[in-house]
Amino acid sequence: MDLLAKNSTTLEEPQWNSKPAWKLPGWAEPLMVVTILFGAMVMTRRRGYRIFAAKPGVYKSTLDGDDSARSSDELLAHDAGGEDDAQEYIAATKNMPKTRKSLGITLKTPNTSQFKNNIHSRILQRFPFLIEMFYWVINYGFYRMTAILSNEIFAGRGIWTVAESHGLAVLDFEQHGFLSPLFPSEQEIQQWFMHGHQDALTVLNKAYALIHIPGTVGFIAWYYYIAPSHPTFATVRRTMTLTNFMAFTTFIFYPCMPPRLLPKEYGFLDTVRHDDAQSVWMSGKYVNSLAAMPSMHFGYAFCIGCTMIYHSGMFRRKLEHGEARKSWAWKVFYLSVGVGYPAMILTTIVATANHYFLDTWIATMFVLLAFMSNKVFYVFIPLEDWFLWVLRVELPIPSTGERFRDLGYRL
Template sequence: MDPMSGNLTNPVEPPQWNSKPAWKLPGWAEPVIVATILFGAMILTRRRGYRILGGKPGPYRSYLDSSQTDSARSSDELLAYDPENEDDAQEYTAATKQLPKERRICGVLVHTPNTSRFKNNIHSRILQRFPFLIEMFYWIINYAFYRMTSILSQRLFAATGIWAVAEAHGLAVLEAEQFGWLSVLFPIQEKDVQQWFMHGHQDALTVLNKVYALIHIPGTVGFIAWYYALAPSHPTFATVRRTMTLTNFFAFIIFIFYPCMPPRLLPKEYGFLDTVRHDDAQSVWMSGKYVNSLAAMPSMHFGYAFCIGCTLLYHSGIFRTKLEKGERRKNLFWKTFYLVLGLAYPTLILTTIVATANHYFMDAFVAFCLVVVAFFCNKIFYVFLPLEDWFLWLLRAEKPIPSTGERFRELGFRI
C-alpha cells in the first residue's frame, strides 16, 4: 500500500481555527427530539373514532372507504379490510371463518396462522388505535441490526486488526477516485472541499458539523412520520419504507465485510482535518460501545437523503401525469416547495459529509447505486410476511390496518 498511497499524500498546512467550538446539544436532547417526533406521529395518525376499551366491536369502514361519512357509527367498531390502503401484498381472510392466510412467496403457496381471532385483545386494539406503532417497531429492528455490524466486523477482522484493514480500505477508495477508471466521476477531491471551508468559511463548516450530527436520525425519523401521515396511499409509503430498509441491509453487509475508515480518521499526511472532534459534532445515536465508526462505505447519510429527495419530487406531482386514487393536484406553491426541498436536501447532505471529512465521494456514489437497486428489489421483503404472521400469532396480536393519509385527505388538504 505504501507505493500506492504515497501518491495520495498531499499534506496541507493546518489552518488556524478562527471559529469557536460549536455549542453542544445535551446528551438527552436527541432522544427527546426523536421520541417527540415518533409519539407525535403516533398521535397524529391515530385511528379516530375508535376506542381501545369498552363497546362491542363490529364491522366499520373508515372515511376513505365510502363517499359518505356516518358520524352516528359506534366509535368502538373495528375497521373492515381496506384493500386500497393495505401493503405488503396481504390477502384478506374472513375474520369469521379464521381460515389460514395464504401467502405466495416466490411462486410457492404458504399457509400461515390467521391472527384475526386476536383482534379484540388489548394489545391488538392499541395497535389498531395507533397503527404507526408498527412503523416504530420496524425502525427499532433496523437500528438494532446497525448496532450489530460493529461487533460482527470486529470479530471477522480480529486476526488482522480492523483498524489497519479499515485504513487500507479508505486509502483504496481515495486511490480509486483519483486514479481508477471511475475517476472521471470525481473531478473534485474531498480535501479541496474541506480546505475551501477551512479558509474563510469556518462558521459555515461549524453549521455543517451540526447538520451531520443532528439531521441524520431526527431528519429521517421525521420524514418517515411525515410521509406516513401524508402519503397518497399506504402501498406508496410502504415502497419507500422497504426501499430505505433494504438499502440499510445492503449497507450493513458492506459495513461488516468492508470496514472503511472515514477521511477524518486517516493519518494527517493525507490532508484531512477532524472537524467533528473540534466541534464535538457526534450524534448520541452514533456514539457508544457498539457504534461502528469504521462504516464510511457507503454513506447512509446520503443514501437516506437521496431516497427522501426522490420521494419529495414524487410527492410534488410535477413529474407525474396521473395521480393516485384520492390524491389531489397540488398548487404551485407546494409543487415548488417540494421540488426545491427534494433537490436541496440531498445536495446539503452531500456537501456536509464531504466538507466534514466523514465520507468520500465514492461513499455517496455507492449509496446512490444501492438506493436504486433497493427500489427495484424492495418487494423481496415479502418473503418475511410468513415470519411476521407467525410472530404476531405468538404475540396473540392482529396487525392493524394502516391509517396513512386518512386524516389529511378527510380534511381536504393538498399538501
Template structure:
C-alpha cells in the same frame, strides 16, 4: 499506484470557530422520541376506542377482514403478493401466502382483534412502523461486533484504513476518476480557510439532522402519502438500502477520511468542534462504516420521494390526491434537490465520507427501489410473530384523510 501519491502536506489553519451551543446528551433522544410519539398521535385512528365498542371502525375492519399489513411490508391491495384466499368455512380460516415458488398457510390473527394490545395497535397503527425501525437500528448496532469478529486476525483497523486509502486511489486513478473532479480534502480546506463558521454549521448538521431528519420524514410521509402502498414503497426502499449498507459495513469496513493518518490531509472537524451526536458514541457504534454513506443514501431517497410527491413529473394522481399548485410543486422540487446536495456537502466537508461513498449509496437506493418487494418473503414470518404475541394486524391510516368525506378526518 502507491499510497504516498495521494498524501499531501496541508497547512492546517488554527481552529478559531467555537460552537454557539451544545445540546445535552439527553436532548437528542427526547427530540427523536417526541417526533415518533407525535406522529403516533397524528396518525391515530379517529373514532376508534381502545376500551369499549367502536362500531363504526369495527365494521371497517370487518370489511377488510383485518388483513391490512402491519408494517405492511406491503399493503392490503387486491393484486399484492400477500393476498390470501379463504380456504375453509371456519370463523378464522388460515391465510394462504405466496412465498417464493410455493404457498404457505399461516394463522389468521383476526381472532385476537379484541385483545387489549391489538386494540392499542388499531388505535395507533404507527406503532408498528416504530417497532420495525427499532429492528433496523438493532441490526446496525450488530455490524460493528460482527465485522470485528470477521477481521479479528488481520486487525479491523488496518483493514479499514487500507480500504479508505483504496477509495481515495480509485477516485483519483481508476477509470471512474472522471466522476470525481473535486477532491474531498479540497472541499474541507476551502471551509477551513476563511469559512470556519460555515463549517461549524455543517458539523452541527452532520450530528443533528441525519437521524431526526430521517425519522421526521418517515413520520411525515406516513401521514401525507396518498396511500399506504405509496408510503410502503419508500419505506421498503429505505429499509433494503439499510440492509445493503449493513452487509457492506460488515464485509468491507472502511475508514472515513477524518480517521486516516494526518499525511492524507483531513481533519476530524466534528469532534474538533465538539459537535458529535449522542448517536455517534457508545460501545456498538460502527466508526469504520464510511462505505456507503447512509447519510447520503437516506437523503437521496428522501429527495426522490419529495420530487415524486410534488406531482411535477406525474400525469396521473392517486385516488383522492389533488393536484398541487405551482408553489408547492416548486417547493418540493427545491427541497428534493437541495436536501441531498446539502447532505453531500456536509459529509464531505466534515471528512466523514468520500464522494465514492455517496455514489455507492445512490446505486444502493436505485437497486433497493427496483427490488423492494423482496420484503414480501417476510410476510409469513410477520403472521407467525403476530400470532405468537396474540395480536391482530392494524390497518394503516395512511391516505385516510384523502378518502374520507371532506378530504380529512
C-alpha cells in the same frame, strides 16, 4: 499506498477559531426523536376507535367503500330459514388459515383475526404508527450488530488495519482509477471550508450531527401522515429498509475508514469532533465508526429527495386515486427540497471528512436497486403471520394519510 500519501497535498492545519454557538445536552437528541415518534403516533391515531369500548366492533376505514362488508355476517345473504346453516358456516370459516404465496410455494398461515379484540391488538388499531416504530427498531438492532460482527470476522488482521486499507483503496481509486476525472478532491473541498469559511463549516458540523437521525425519523413520520396512500408509503419504507440491510451487510464485510480517521499525512481533519459538535448517536460501544462505505447519510437523503420530487407531482402525468393536484408554489417547494436536501447532505459529509465521493455513488446504487426490488420483503409475510400468531395480536389497518385527507390534500 505510500505513493498515494506522497501525491496527496499535505496542508498545514489552520487555526480553528470558530466556536459552537450552542451545544445540546446528551438527553436532548433522544428526547427529540422520541417526541417526533410519539407525536406522529398521536397525530396518526385512528379517530373514532376506542381501546376500551364497551362493545368492540370492527373498524371501518375511510378507504372502504359504502358497500364494504364489515364482518363475516355481512358476507352472507340473510335467510331466516337457513340461519342455523349460516351460523355453522361462519363458525367454521371465520378463522380459516390464510393462503400465502412465497417463492412460488403456497403456504397456509394462521389467521390472526381471532385476536382482534385482545388489548394489544386494540392498542395497535388505535395507534397504527406503532408498527412503523417496531420496524425501525429492527433496523436499528441490525445496525448495532454490524460493528460486533465485523470485529469478529476481522479479529485476526485487526479491524482498524483492514478498514484503513479499504479507505486508502477508495482514495486511490478516486485519484488514480479510470474514473478519476469524475471525482473531485475531498481534501480540497475541506480545505476550502477550512481557509476563510470556518463559520460555514461549523454550520455543516451541526447539520451532520443533528439532521441524520432526527431528520430521517421526522421524514418517516411526516410521510406516513401525508402520503397519498399506504402502498406508496410502504414502497418508500421498504426501499429504505432494504437499502439499510444492503448497507449493513457491506459494513460487516467491507469495513471502511472514513477520511477523518486516516493518518494525518493524508490531510483530513475530523471537524465535527474538533468543533465539539458530535451527536450522541456518534458515540457508544456499538456505534460503527468504520462504516464509511456506503454513506447512509446520503442514501437516506437521496431516497428522501426522490420521494419529495415524486410527491410534488411535477413529473407525473397521472395522480393517485383521490390525490388533488398541488399548486405551482407547492410543486416548486417540494422539487427544491428534493434537489437541495441531498445536495446539502453531500456537501456536509464531504466537507466534514466523514465520507468519500465513492461512498455516495454506492449509496445511490443501493437505493435504486432497493427501489426496484423492494417487494422482496413479501417473502417474509408468512413469517410475520406466524410471529403475530405467537403474540396473539392482529395487524392493524394502516391509517396512512387518513387525517390529512380531512385537509383536502392541500400540501
